[in-house]
Amino acid sequence: MADTERFLVADDHPMVRDALVSALGQVFVGAQFTMAGTLAQAQAALDRQPDTDAVLLDLDMPGMDGLTGLARLRSEHPTVPIIIVSAAREAGVVQRAYEFGASAYIDKSASLEEIAGIVRAVLDGEIFAPPDAVAGDSFAQRAAQLTPQQWRVLALMVQGDQNKQIAHKLGVGEATVKAHVTVILRKLGVRSRTQAVIEARGLALPGPETLRQ
Amino acid sequence: MADTERFLVADDHPMVRDALVSALGQVFVGAQFTMAGTLAQAQAALDRQPDTDAVLLDLDMPGMDGLTGLARLRSEHPTVPIIIVSAAREAGVVQRAYEFGASAYIDKSASLEEIAGIVRAVLDGEIFAPPDAVAGDSFAQRAAQLTPQQWRVLALMVQGDQNKQIAHKLGVGEATVKAHVTVILRKLGVRSRTQAVIEARGLALPGPETLRQ
DNA sequence: TGAGACCCCCTACCTTAGTCGAATATTCAT
DNA sequence: ATGAATATTCGACTAAGGTAGGGGGTCTCA
CATH class of the missing domain: 3.40.50.2300 (Response regulator)
Incomplete structure (x- = not known):
């Protein structure tokens, strides 16, 4: 052949x-x-x-x-x-x-x-498994470490709610929400709420760009 | 010509x-x-x-x-x-x-x-305004009121940059960026940076869903 | 019964975001 | 050219976001 x-x-x-x-x-x-x-x-x-x-x-x-x-x-x-x-x-x-x-x-x-x-x-059979590729830290992987409550907080963050509103909707104090947000940002590996929202929304829609720097 | x-x-x-x-x-x-x-x-x-x-x-x-x-x-x-x-x-x-x-x-x-x-x-000038049935106040319509500099700021906001980084990239002071952000939020009709980013990204990715679980 | 994970709450403190008022360019029609 | 309108810029102030550290409650598993 x-x-x-x-x-x-x-x-x-x-x-x-x-x-x-x-x-x-x-x-x-x-x-x-x-x-x-x-x-x-x-x-x-x-x-x-x-x-x-x-x-x-x-x-x-x-x-x-x-x-x-x-x-x-x-x-x-x-x-x-x-x-x-x-x-x-x-x-x-x-x-x-x-x-x-x-x-x-x-x-x-x-x-x-x-x-x-x-x-x-x-x-020629040269390319199969890409060099690194597998088991990297995808966002989905990082996000899987969130606890249920943290998911709820993130879901409201993604809708544009601020901490005070999130606290009210979840029936907890604003300080508690802030604590959750801190953990969420660390687990996702981002440095601001805005970046977390961007990445979280990118999960749903496999859109064009992401970029960090 | x-x-x-x-x-x-x-x-x-x-x-x-x-x-x-x-x-x-x-x-x-x-x-x-x-x-x-x-x-x-x-x-x-x-x-x-x-x-x-x-x-x-x-x-x-x-x-x-x-x-x-x-x-x-x-x-x-x-x-x-x-x-x-x-x-x-x-x-x-x-x-x-x-x-x-x-x-x-x-x-x-x-x-x-x-x-x-x-x-x-x-x-030949044949195609200009399509049946411009704009009507309702779409986000696009509101966004069209932004000035060039404000667009630049918004574009960086959408990438997750914070005010300090935006200021550096545009070569202006952070206070200036904050002033632009304030105007952008007002023109877009939102109350926070996160909401502005969400709407602006909705422009790029007109996807239907939002994945909740 | 203890170790560990999750959740909730708080104080104190720092950083970032956002508002207000105002000064200086720029644009543009008359 | 000149005056009006708007863009761009900034400093000072208030609000929100975010961190560090501590305390306490519940549940599970060994």
């Missing part, structure tokens, strides 16, 4: 799809490409051709629901390497993508040469 | 950027193109060439924070038409983009011919 590679390119943007195909076509001469614009199409394509060599998968595709789609593809076709192509630069997303079994992660801002190189490496 | 159009193409993906430029280059022969990969670069380019005919702006670019970046560009260069090029399909985003002064909205899945046609229409 030297020069008959079979790729599945799953991305809902025709521009991106064509660019990826043309880039890979120059490196992998004679390769076969299948297109998919939705998760359903990608699944159907894999069902038809289970011997696909690699999938280039966009995370922001209809039906994906973030990383959920990746997990579903993996569970039904565990042997096919999946290469994530995404615009998200967020470290958490990358890490979780690996946790869900992605073989590589390509930023959309990468050059076409880089992309081809990564794909080649995956086909 | 027949054949000397000046475009600013702001997108962090080289692939998309090149595709846009080559598409427009065939229709607008002899046009000048400036590239930008970040919001800061786009702003610098507009500062250098305020007579740019149109900006093609990607919403998912570093430093944009969703629609925040659009609002900042508009507030500093109100006369330059901005054409949004985005992958987001949500209707809410499109509408708010218009509320913030975008001249047109192009989905990335549009064909290159469509794109060129829309750009042509904008240059």
Whole structure:
């Protein structure tokens, strides 16, 4: 199977799809490409051709629901390497993508040469477990250490309530709320209420950015 | 001004950027193109060439924070038409983009011919105010009253910076930042920094849920 | 019965956030 | 150019956020 590679390119943007195909076509001469614009199409394509060599998968595709789609593809076709192509630069997303079994992660801002190189490496079996990746300190992990009461406080913080209002709603003193907030900030590894709220809301919505500094 | 159009193409993906430029280059022969990969670069380019005919702006670019970046560009260069090029399909985003002064909205899945046609229409002044059925006091409407400096402050607030850091980054005193924050809170109709950040981030991520447990 | 974890409450103190009034630039229409 | 309106800036003051340390109550597990 030297020069008959079979790729599945799953991305809902025709521009991106064509660019990826043309880039890979120059490196992998004679390769076969299948297109998919939705998760359903990608699944159907894999069902038809289970011997696909690699999938280039966009995370922001209809039906994906973030990383959920990746997990579903993996569970039904565990042997096919999946290469994530995404615009998200967020470290958490990358890490979780690996946790869900992605073989590589390509930023959309990468050059076409880089992309081809990564794909080649995956086909050669070079990239599997990323160097560090696993078991880092994700926000979700840190947040799991909160006690029930601290979760309630955080939930109200996220709604924009201030300590006095939180104290009233929970039926405790404001000093108590402050104590909880202090612990929450420490457990989350942030330095202000605003940062805690930003990260907590980012948990629900796998949005574009996070940034610390 | 027949054949000397000046475009600013702001997108962090080289692939998309090149595709846009080559598409427009065939229709607008002899046009000048400036590239930008970040919001800061786009702003610098507009500062250098305020007579740019149109900006093609990607919403998912570093430093944009969703629609925040659009609002900042508009507030500093109100006369330059901005054409949004985005992958987001949500209707809410499109509408708010218009509320913030975008001249047109192009989905990335549009064909290159469509794109060129829309750009042509904008240059001809055909597309300006979309059926500006603004009505109710949306957050976007309130936010549009912010001055350029206030936008800069808000953008840093949204990243979790505190007043001291904002002051340093903008090269002003902390007291000044506090004064700006006060005005921002009043214009936005909120009572605390946290609430302002929550609403401003809702601009970027129009997600439905909030995950409570 | 003790050790440990969670929760609640408090005082005292420091840091950050936010308000008010006012002075100095900048913009803009006339 | 000139006066009005607004932006930007700042210092001083008040309010809220956050920390350190202590005390006490409940529950669980060994």
